[in-house]
Amino acid sequence: MSSTEITATTSGIRLPGYRWLVLLAAWLSFTLTSIDRSTWGPASVFVGDSLAVPIASLGAFATAYYIGYVVSNALSGFAADAFGGRIVLTISLLGAGVAMFMFGSATSPVVGIAIQAVVGFFAGADYSAGIRLITSWFRPREQGLAMGIFTTATSLGTAVANLVVPALITQSGWQTSYHVFGAISVVVAIALFFTVRPGPLLEERALNREAGKKPEFGSLARNRNLILTCLAGLCAFWGLYGFVTWSNALMIKGHSIDPETAGLVVAIFAISAILAKPAIGFVTDRFFKGARKGPTIVLLGLFGLILLLFGTLETSIAFIIAAPFLGIAAYGWSPLLVSLVPRLVRSSVTGAASGLANAVWQLGSVFAPMAVGAVFAATGSFNAAFITLAVGPFLGAIVMLFVREKVPGAASTITTKKEAE
CATH class of the missing domain: 1.20.1250.20 (MFS general substrate transporter like domains)
Structure with missing residues (x-):
């Protein structure tokens, strides 16, 4: 149908x-x-x-x-x-x-x-x-x-x-x-x-x-590709929500940027993501035959690199110029991983797999703010804080290398127990 x-x-x-x-x-x-x-x-x-x-x-x-x-x-x-x-x-x-x-x-x-x-x-x-x-x-x-x-x-x-x-x-x-x-x-x-x-x-x-x-819920714990995707998403969320949590304070404390300008930078960051998510999803559907793994690796790598670059910036204008590029890379991988998870499991457990994956991903948003805060408190270095953030997406890209993706045909999906596990 x-x-x-x-x-x-x-x-x-x-x-x-x-x-x-x-x-x-x-x-x-x-x-x-x-x-x-x-x-x-x-x-x-x-x-x-x-x-x-x-x-x-x-x-x-x-x-x-x-x-x-x-x-x-x-x-x-x-x-x-x-x-x-x-x-x-x-x-x-x-x-x-x-x-x-x-x-x-x-x-x-x-x-x-x-x-x-x-x-x-x-x-x-x-x-x-x-x-x-x-x-x-x-x-x-x-x-x-x-x-x-x-x-x-x-x-x-x-x-x-x-x-x-x-x-x-x-x-x-x-x-x-x-x-x-x-x-x-x-x-x-x-x-x-x-x-x-x-x-x-x-x-x-x-x-x-x-x-x-x-539904074979027990198969989720044995699904190697699902586990790796969960870990990759955790690493990606480390960079994303570590930035969302600390970016304003780091710009204000690290480079004396006024609060209004810091807020503008984060607003541009978020707005660019609103535009980027459906665009990236459409492009991968249309021109990459629905592939998720390769584009995700590229975007996570770019995310890490732009975080490193962001950590070297010092002026308001530089932060504003970098914000949309960071927003695209920081959020662009999310629709790809979200749509990859159901592909890795049987159709009867897509809800359970998606919920568990997001729960694991959210752990990155729990731990990253604490780690970045500790690094900045110990060093007082704006750059060191962003190096800490960049570790997450770089590790996520490496983990994704080991995920085996089944790119579907026009109406194909994972249908056998062996493929789902």
Whole structure:
């Protein structure tokens, strides 16, 4: 069946473009949970003032969020495979929205930290649910563009939060920002529940279940290519989120760049990523026959090199010029790895594999900020901090060399147990 002939079978109506509506739904959910996560950055100082939390202790809120987020990614993929992407996507966005609204009404640090963990737990579930839905509606050779569009959500969420939240705080206080985005998330979650329908791979899985075939979750732990891809993504996230976390402070402290200019550099970095992700996905689909491994290695290598170059810069103009190139390399690999994971496993466990992979990748965003902070504190060197960041993508490129990729044909995918393991 051609992808343009896929129908929303639960309603019996032929909808040739329905897969794009599914992609839009997954993207919108991912964007909203990314906004939910990014709201903390511009609101954190005001939350600290309101709840009498010292600046040094504000990190506990972010830590609580990421603990919930990583745990959720590790578990939610199994739920997506068991109950379908629509159910998990709805619960994820609905739960995150309710928790966001509750956080906007928090009156004590302990309660606020606990609610942040809940926000992270629900927000983390929409990733694997979105991947499950997209891979059930788009053929492997088309998934580069689809995943490129899907993963723009993280960059867009950061940009929207940093543009909107400060204005909301100025007008109505930090609580309003959480109430507004929490309410929007709840409304969209309800709308998605009645809009999204399962794709043909979910139907195929249901038929397999009826025939007595169970998803082989144990095969994930034996899948060498999946494990290597998880490690490569962890290394890539080391460089990416290490930069996102520390770039402003490093430019301000290391080269006396004013905060507004530092923020502009990071904004340009994020905006370039929004444009780069779908473009890179489309190019690899169209001109590289859907290959992911080679382009990923090239982009990770460039990412490492540009980080090294960035560490040698000293002026505002230089940082601004380098920012879009760094953004393209820093984020360009993400749609490739995201679309590679489902290709490495059997279709019945794509949700579980995607969730576990993202959980491992997120560990890079946990460890890198601590490592970079330690290096900068010990040396006071801007360049040393960026050398530390560059180690991640370089190692990721090396690890990817050992991944064996099966480039699909027009409708092919991994179908045998031997290939999936």
